Amino acid sequence: MIAVDMLALKQSGAHKVSIKEAATWSAVWVAVAGAFGGWLWWTLDGDPAYGRAVANQKTLEFFTGYVIEKSLAVDNIFVFLMIFGFFKVPAEYQRRVLSYGVFGAIVLRTVMVFLGAALVREFSWILYVFGAFLLFTGLKMMLPEKEEAQDLADNRLLRWLRTHIRMSDDYHGDRFFVVKNGLRHATPMFLVLVFVELSDVVFAVDSIPAIFAVTMDPFIVLTSNIFAILGLRAMFFLLADVADRFHLLRYGLAIVLAFIGVKLLLIKVVHLPVAVSLGVVFTVIAGAVIASLLFPKKPPDPAPPAANLVMPRLAAGRFHPAIAVTTTCPGTTSRIISGNNAAEILQRM
Numbered sequence: 001m002i003a004v005d006m007l008a009l010k011q012s013g014a015h016k017v018s019i020k021e022a023a024t025w026s027a028v029w030v031a032v033a034g035a036f037g038g039w040l041w042w043t044l045d046g047d048p049a050y051g052r053a054v055a056n057q058k059t060l061e062f063f064t065g066y067v068i069e070k071s072l073a074v075d076n077i078f079v080f081l082m083i084f085g086f087f088k089v090p091a092e093y094q095r096r097v098l099s100y101g102v103f104g105a106i107v108l109r110t111v112m113v114f115l116g117a118a119l120v121r122e123f124s125w126i127l128y129v130f131g132a133f134l135l136f137t138g139l140k141m142m143l144p145e146k147e148e149a150q151d152l153a154d155n156r157l158l159r160w161l162r163t164h165i166r167m168s169d170d171y172h173g174d175r176f177f178v179v180k181n182g183l184r185h186a187t188p189m190f191l192v193l194v195f196v197e198l199s200d201v202v203f204a205v206d207s208i209p210a211i212f213a214v215t216m217d218p219f220i221v222l223t224s225n226i227f228a229i230l231g232l233r234a235m236f237f238l239l240a241d242v243a244d245r246f247h248l249l250r251y252g253l254a255i256v257l258a259f260i261g262v263k264l265l266l267i268k269v270v271h272l273p274v275a276v277s278l279g280v281v282f283t284v285i286a287g288a289v290i291a292s293l294l295f296p297k298k299p300p301d302p303a304p305p306a307a308n309l310v311m312p313r314l315a316a317g318r319f320h321p322a323i324a325v326t327t328t329c330p331g332t333t334s335r336i337i338s339g340n341n342a343a344e345i346l347q348r349m
Contacts, residue, residue: 016091016092017237021237022234022235022236022237025233025234026231026235028234029230029231033066033228036227037063040058040059041058042055043055057274058217060274060278061220061224061274062220062223062224063224063278064214064281065221066227066228067282068207068210068211068224068256069211069225069229071252071256072206072207072210072257073203073207073229073235074239074243074249074253076199077236077239080196080236083196083199087192089188092174093173093189096174097192097193097196098196098233099233101196101200101233102229102233104196104197105197105200105204105229105232106226106229106230108197108200108201109200109225109226110226112201113218113221113225116208116212116221117216117218130213130261130264131209131213131260131263131265133261134213134261135262135265137254137261138253138255138257138259140254141251141253157194158195161191161194165186166184166185166186167185167188167191168185168187168188170188171187171189172187174189175189176189176193177190207225208225210256211225212264214274246289246292248289248292248295249288249289251288252284252287252288252289253285253288256280256281259281259284
């Protein structure tokens, strides 16, 4: 499927992804995940070594993990918006960098899943560490959010890359590298890809332990992660323009993380059926989305313009690392990006 996606990107060329195209691809990836779940059930049900009961259990575990990972992936959208905005990535180039980002995320998460499975197998107490971490993360997300501009210009990783790699200030189409005067230079697209990949690693620290609360089967943990990540790019283009409307979703995600954390901490005391976990996650996330639409966020009071919060007009396709922050992402409305933990993501990179 990744090869088909890459081929489609090559044939269609660089272009801004429309809502219709994003919705179509989102439906395709959800259908693919559903087809895999159906295949998994059919295969296990037809094998005498497993039977109907195991088929039902494993399939339910897969879809529960898929829903959890899909819900937590919403966090990525806020950070992607901030990264694209800071680097002034033209809208027509965003699809390519996210395609490579998804491929890299699959490789990295595969390594992390098998590493996590090995730790759980050798040290069962690590589950309590996972639970405590998820509970802490969930409670921290429930704290009031600070509306503040995020500063990538002072990021240590960005400064290190710019001092150790030959960089080009200009975009050269959607290329990651370009040869100038016989020397290979990285373009701003390469920096964007690095930050996209690292942001996914940070998010995986939360999401992978959350799936282990549902199942200890590495195959289910890995496949539910992969199928959710495959649809991340399409979900970004589908929700980028309306992400701010779901202002209560962060509290829903916080409740989900806290619930999963408590579930892990009490894993030896209380056994919750997978169906119950799926019902809780789905109800909380759906409730947060509906509540966000019923009670829209009040627009902030107009504030006097501040030089450090306004992005001046830049020449098209040119990256200026000296500018502290951007509030405009191609294809989105102008605003200060403030995802539920965007500042923390920058600090952890």
